[in-house]
Amino acid sequence: MEELDYLVVGAGLFGAVFAHEAASRGKKVLVIDKRNHVGGNVYSYEKNGIMVHHYGAHIFHTNNTKVWNYVNRFADFNRFTNSPVANYRGKIYSLPFNMYTFNTMWGVITPEEAEKKIEEERRAAGIGEPKNLEEQAISLVGREIYEKLIKGYTKKQWGRDCKDLPASIIRRLPVRFTYDNNYFNALYQGIPVEGYTAMVEKMLEGIPVELSVDFLEKKEEWMSKAKKVIFTGAIDAYYDYCLGELEYRKVRFEVEELPIPNFQGNAAVNYTDEESPYTRIIEHKWFTFGKDRAGKDLPTTIISKEYSAEWKRGEEPYYPVNDEKNQALFAEYQALAKKEEKLLFGGRLGEYKYYDMDAVIAAALQFSENTLR
Numbered sequence: 001m002e003e004l005d006y007l008v009v010g011a012g013l014f015g016a017v018f019a020h021e022a023a024s025r026g027k028k029v030l031v032i033d034k035r036n037h038v039g040g041n042v043y044s045y046e047k048n049g050i051m052v053h054h055y056g057a058h059i060f061h062t063n064n065t066k067v068w069n070y071v072n073r074f075a076d077f078n079r080f081t082n083s084p085v086a087n088y089r090g091k092i093y094s095l096p097f098n099m100y101t102f103n104t105m106w107g108v109i110t111p112e113e114a115e116k117k118i119e120e121e122r123r124a125a126g127i128g129e130p131k132n133l134e135e136q137a138i139s140l141v142g143r144e145i146y147e148k149l150i151k152g153y154t155k156k157q158w159g160r161d162c163k164d165l166p167a168s169i170i171r172r173l174p175v176r177f178t179y180d181n182n183y184f185n186a187l188y189q190g191i192p193v194e195g196y197t198a199m200v201e202k203m204l205e206g207i208p209v210e211l212s213v214d215f216l217e218k219k220e221e222w223m224s225k226a227k228k229v230i231f232t233g234a235i236d237a238y239y240d241y242c243l244g245e246l247e248y249r250k251v252r253f254e255v256e257e258l259p260i261p262n263f264q265g266n267a268a269v270n271y272t273d274e275e276s277p278y279t280r281i282i283e284h285k286w287f288t289f290g291k292d293r294a295g296k297d298l299p300t301t302i303i304s305k306e307y308s309a310e311w312k313r314g315e316e317p318y319y320p321v322n323d324e325k326n327q328a329l330f331a332e333y334q335a336l337a338k339k340e341e342k343l344l345f346g347g348r349l350g351e352y353k354y355y356d357m358d359a360v361i362a363a364a365l366q367f368s369e370n371t372l373r
């Protein structure tokens with residue numbers, strides 16, 4: 001019956017890396033995915049010469065040399081550097097928070113002046129050890145930047161007040177006292193020249209993949225086919241939500257093709273006020289510097305507006321809501337998972353984690369080493 005060594009449920013980054021590692025050690029592997037494409041949420045497709053990030057912008061960045069060398073085995077990366085800008089009520093500010101932002105906001109020129117200004121605002125707010133996202137943000141950049149560039153955006157993205165969110169979310173963002181608009185503090189950064197889908201396809205080369213297959217519909221049958229099952233879907237869905245639903249945010253994209261060469265002059269513009277209904281607009285052509293794969297200028301453009309909303313059963317989950325309540329519920333599901341004999345969970349949904357791509361790959365490589373010993 002168990003003709004497979006590993007059944008991998010989910011053809012996203014975690015599943016693809018594990019499948020690659022298992023197959024290259026001579027294991028018999030099958031990958032299945034309920035979607036009609038591989039790549040999970042990094043899936044990209046080409047339209048009018050433009051590489052479109054179907055499930056939202058993915059910019060690969062890492063400090064992990066091992067991971068960088070690993071992904072470069074499957075794709076050539078361009079030198080794209082993420083420098084999003086914030087649009088707050090029609091005024092543009094640089095992101096992440098750096099000397100350009102402080103200069104536009106307050107007219108300060110030197111790092112010393114900027115630090116002094118932030119220190120004043122921090123003192124006025126009287127915050128000790130930050131207990132939530134609002135306190136963390138104010139102690140990092142002061143109240144004015146919090147009000148203009150963080151509060152509205154975060155409320156729209158998470159559907160919760162900044163006081164009810166963990167400080168850790170905002171710690172993802174760098175604050176620097178240099179004139180440097182590079183969003184990430186990463187040694188390596190770029191976008192696969194042929195797109196993420198081609199990269200994942202290369203990882204899965206030679207491995208059987210079945211698409212449009214819903215594992216959960218025939219769970220018992222699938223479970224009987226393999227010695228081990230690696231499940232990268234949502235852990236609560238696997239257990240049929242028996243302990244309750246974990247909360248996720250979902251993102252809805254409104255995609256528009258426009259007959260103009262340049263809509264917003266940048267890959268990402270964040271709308272940080274509370275009033276605009278979307279959180280950000282992505283103009284996909286700028287991930288490849290406005291050119292197609294042959295290096296020709298693209299005459300038209302494709303944009304996607306991102307709307308954030310609470311996830312409901314049956315929809316695509318995007319961001320896990322890592323607050324205490326959800327972490328506690330996740331721990332209960334993990335206790336169930338520990339009892340499984342042939343089933344292992346992994347990836348953003350399986351581990352209920354706000355994962356960057358490089359961290360998913362690092363985790364999948366570590367998991368492969370532990371599992372395939």
Ligand code: UDP
Nearest residue numbers: 086149150151153154157169170172173270
């Ligand atoms: N954030 C913000 N203003 C911005 C961009 C980000 O307040 O213009 C906050 C927001 O709380 C968000 C968090 O920083 O959830 C992390 O942002 P990041 O850009 O890392 O989110 P992602 O790209 O993963 O959606």
